[in-house]
Amino acid sequence: MTPTNPLDADPGLVDWPGAPALIVGIGRGDTRRVSSPHAHGRGQLFGSARGLLTVGVEEAVWVVPSIHAVWLPPHHRHWAASHGPFEGWSAYVAEDLCADLPAAACTIRTSGLLREAVLRAAHWTPQRHVPLIPPHERIAQVILDEIRTLPPEPLGLPMPRDARLLRIARALVEDPAQARDLEAWAAWGAVSARTVSRRFVSETGFTFTAWRQRARLMRSLEMLAAGQPVGTIALDLGYATASAFIGVFREAFGVTPGIYRERLVGAA
Structure with a gap:
């Protein structure tokens, strides 16, 4: 049940009832990948490990290099496209855990700690109605703390x-x-x-x-x-x-x- 293409993950896949608090997906491609406008019931943090992303929200368009990531609050409509060879990731956060995370869509500069935590979480196999085990819960908290504390970057085109x-x-x-x-x-x-x-x-x-x-x-x-x-x-x-x-x-x-x-x- 882990998304394999973070750019156009099916909302039904990441928002399925009983899903764990955090779901992480990794995607790769040698050609341009595009997702049409959509929204998720969860908050979403996504970025690229290799390549460049263009991300559109209602109020802005961002061009996002691999040193940055995009945070989208729950139900925030957006689209995305990759450019050239691409390796990307997404972390989907349960809506009830987003209350103290940024209330508006923004770009943030990723940290080594965030990247390593996301890559570790990408190996989990989420199961319906099965909560995260304690080691996974601690890694999830690291990801949430990084979203909460990393400074927004003024990158984009309003x-x-x-x-x-x-x-x-x-x-x-x-x-x-x-x-x-x-x-x-x-x-x-x-x-x-x-x-x-x-x-x-x-x-x-x-x-x-x-x-x-x-x-x-x-x-x-x-x-x-x-x-x-x-x-x-x-x-x-x-x-x-x-x-x-x-x-x-x-x-x-x-x-x-x-x-x-x-x-x-x-x-x-």
């Missing part, structure tokens, strides 16, 4: 709430290289340029230009994880030159794209 702006934002997430300027996007979305400019700031905390830049950088992380050359990424995302892309990337992440990819591979 989405606007206004339906017209959300349509524009989703189009940019799908293809962040599109060359339309603010006025052209406003016309495409049947909204005034002034409204787009004002509401992007009030609803996302970013100007439209900064938000679009962030969308491009989030996509660049996916492309780096897939092994694409830096020059190809720059051109595909609409930058005039590779050096322009490298400069923007370094300003945002503190390192060049090449160094970031080396660290991503090393963390995996």
